Amino acid sequence: MTGILHPTPPLWTTAQRARLVRLCAALLGPAAAEDVAQEALLEAWRHRERLVEPAGADAWLGAIARNVCRRWLRARGADRSVPADTLPDRGVALDDVLERAEVVDLLERALGRLPGPTAAALVGHYVDELSHAEIAAGLGTTTDAVSMRISRGRARLRHLLETEYADDAAGWTGADAGWRTTRLPCADCGRTGMEMRRDDTEVAFRCRRCDGGGLSSRLPLDAPAFSALVGDARRPTALQSRVAAWTHSYWAHESPRCVRCDRPVTPRRYVRDTAEPWPVRRGWFVECAACGEAVNSSVAGMVLALPEVREARRRDPSLRTLPVREVVRDGHEAKVVALGTAEGTPRVGVVVLERTLRVVHVDAPANG
Structure with missing residues (x-):
């Protein structure tokens, strides 16, 4: 008869226990941290058979500890978030926000x-x-690479806080920090007042009326190609x-290169399953196999980057995007x-083949 082999009970290390105490202290305060962390370790022990991959023990323990913290708060009739007097004021630097307990949870989800x-x-x-x-020792890399990854991750995390996790982060992320209103017009609604943020981590644009909490465009400045592109420019029109200009030249290039490591990359089409207009749901993206850097642009963004469209908007900044029309061009749906x-x-029209997403004609009368 074959016996049942039970996994060897894990022995939590001093470092793992200390990590859970810090996590519980961030969520509950120092007074309860030791007791709740110990309860989490006991719960992990009782369910140790569920840990099928020892390498993931830290993440597994962290998830258990957060659940125990939530139960502790619910049992005391408290909200699961940190008490209000410990939350940062609006406009706080992201480094300060990252010390808060909410982002511990967000980090796990992200x-x-x-x-x-x-x-x-x-x-x-x-x-x-x-x-x-x-x-660096744990990842087998250099301290410079670690510094770059932390900076890069911080910028991407802020992007998540302001877009996909905006509702969860409302009131404590300082999401409006660094944004300023410009005289740039929005291509969707035709009104001036696009907002721009230009700091050491990114250049980003948004329209509060049209972007629904998202961004119109964003350049992460830790990517060398984008850093060189932006340089010292600060004026919204220049940026x-x-x-x-970069968007137009990059996607028109037959052999684009990674914006981070400069290796060749291959453009591929994408389609998003959303209710957004056709030009926003479809576009091009590249992902570098060497460093993982990904860049994308929607059809809408590439249309706006065309020289003819930019000139039409220069002549009349109030132009706005019209509903998409279906046509047949040289026997192809477009x-x-x-x-x-x-x-x-209409003042300027761009014909885009539906299957290949390639621009085949631009109708932009000289007199506008």
């Missing part, structure tokens, strides 16, 4: 959205409180012009992405 080494560097820095040298007046009169 880990799957970040490259593995970047996520590991963030967790090591902000959760485990390791030095860059300790993180928007540079972004548009879409007409047009900009026009508030009354719906």
Whole structure:
């Protein structure tokens, strides 16, 4: 008869226990941290057979500890978040926000959205409180690479806070920090007042009326190609012009290169399963097999970057995106992405093949 082989009970290390105490202290305060962390360790012991991959013990223990903390708060009639008097004021620097308990939870949810080494560097820095040298030793890399990954991860995390996790982060992320209103017009609604943020980590644009809490465009400045593109430019018109010129040349290039490591990359089409307009749901993206850097642009963004469209908008900044029309071009199904007046009169139209997403014709009368 074959017996049942039970896994050897895990022996939690001193470092793992200390990590759980820090996590519980962040969520509950120092008074309860020791007791709740011990309860979490006991629960982990009782369910030790569920740990099928020892390498994932830290993440597994962290998830158990957060659940125990939530039960502790619910039992006392408390909200699961940190008490209000411990939350940062609006406009606080992201580094300060990252010390808060809410982001510990957000980091866990966002880990799957970040490259593995970047996520590991963030967790090591902000959760485990390791030095860059300790993180580098664990990842088998250099301290400079760790510093880059933390900076890169911080910028991407802020992007998540302001877009996909905006509702969860409302009131404590300082999401409006660094944004300023410009005189740039929005291509969707035709009104001036696009907002821009230009700091050491990124250049980003948004329209509060049209972007629904998201961004119109974003350049992470830790990517060398984007850093060189932006340079010392600060004026919104100059930055928007540079972004548009780069977008047009990059996707028109037969052999684009990674914006981070400069290796060749292969453009591929994408389709998003959303209710957004056709030009926003479809576009091109590249992902570098060497460093993992990904860049994408929607059809809408590529249309706006065309020189003819940019000139039409220069002549009439109030032009706005019109509903897409279906046409047949040389026997192929195509879409007409047009900009026009508030009354719906087209001023510039771009014919895009539906299957290949290639621009085959631009109708932009010289007199506008």
